[in-house]
Amino acid sequence: xxxxxxxxxxxxxxxxxxxxxxxxxxxxxxxxxxxxxxxxxxxxxxxxxxxxxxxxxxxxxxxxxxxxxxxxxxxxxxxxxxxxxxxxxxxxxxxxxxxxxxxxxxxxxxxxxx
Amino acid sequence: xxxxxxxxxxxxxxxxxxxxxxxxxxxxxxxxxxxxxxxxxxxxxxxxxxxxxxxxxxxxxxxxxxxxxxxxxxxxxxxxxxxxxxxxxxxxxxxxxxxxxxxxxxxxxxxxxxxxx
Numbered sequence: 062x063x064x065x066x067x068x069x070x071x072x073x074x075x076x077x078x079x080x081x082x083x084x085x086x087x088x089x090x091x092x093x094x095x096x097x098x099x100x101x102x103x104x105x106x107x108x109x110x111x112x113x114x115x116x117x118x119x120x121x122x123x124x125x126x127x128x129x130x131x132x133x134x135x136x137x138x139x140x141x142x143x144x145x146x147x148x149x150x151x152x153x154x155x156x157x158x159x160x161x162x163x164x165x166x167x168x169x170x171x172x173x174x175x
Numbered sequence: 176x177x178x179x180x181x182x183x184x185x186x187x188x189x190x191x192x193x194x195x196x197x198x199x200x201x202x203x204x205x206x207x208x209x210x211x212x213x214x215x216x217x218x219x220x221x222x223x224x225x226x227x228x229x230x231x232x233x234x235x236x237x238x239x240x241x242x243x244x245x246x247x248x249x250x251x252x253x254x255x256x257x258x259x260x261x262x263x264x265x266x267x268x269x270x271x272x273x274x275x276x277x278x279x280x281x282x283x284x285x286x287x288x289x290x291x292x
Contacts, residue, residue: 065217094280096280098283104263104285104286104288105283105284105285105286106218106265106267106283107283108280108281111280152217152218158271158272158273160206160269160270160271160272160273160280160281161269161272161273162208162220162223162272163210163218163220163267163281164220165217165218165219166217167216167217168215168216168217
């Protein structure tokens with residue numbers, strides 16, 4: 062079974078600074094998808110960024126970027142120029158296909174200090 | 176323009192009294208998922224429907240059932256809620272559970288927070 066681990070329960074960052082969230086996963090599949098979801102206090106899960114395992118190039122979405130290390134089974138999220146609106150719980154998730162069921166990590170709470 | 180709508184947002188039920196949570200979608204997606212998220216924990220998949228086919232997770236308690244009368248609606252029934260069933264219940268949809276296209280990723284509703292008293 063696939064597992065996803067987020068080792069940082071909470072991270073704090075100063076506004077405009079950069080923070081990196083860690084995620085490791087375990088799978089025997091060669092093709093899969095990785096996601097970072099943001100869950101603000103209103104609780105709706107929002108997709109932040111996604112990565113297809115067969116792509117070597119790291120995904121980027123505006124201020125969000127990932128460092129995907131397939132051999133190490135590592136998938137970290139970097140938030141640049143942090144904003145107050147970035148404060149939320151962030152979940153790393155794994156899926157065998159883009160729309161398939163998700164296996165989530167335990168989450169990392171991001172606090173942004175003004 | 177909400178795409179995945181869960182009702183109600185907050186539900187209080189009595190211990191042992193059956194309760195139903197609902198989810199509707201305007202995306203015409205084939206797949207609807209139900210996740211349970213207990214406080215400060217990761218969401219955990221309970222089951223999903225792929226069209227009319229029901230797929231239960233191995234460790235989902237029998238107390239949890241689901242119905243999908245049509246493409247747009249899916250219901251989560253808890254037959255006899257216990258205190259341990261208090262949680263946020265998240266509904267999600269996706270177009271194709273096997274697709275490689277990145278526009279097939281899951282969309283989530285805002286969730287229903289269930290309190291058992």
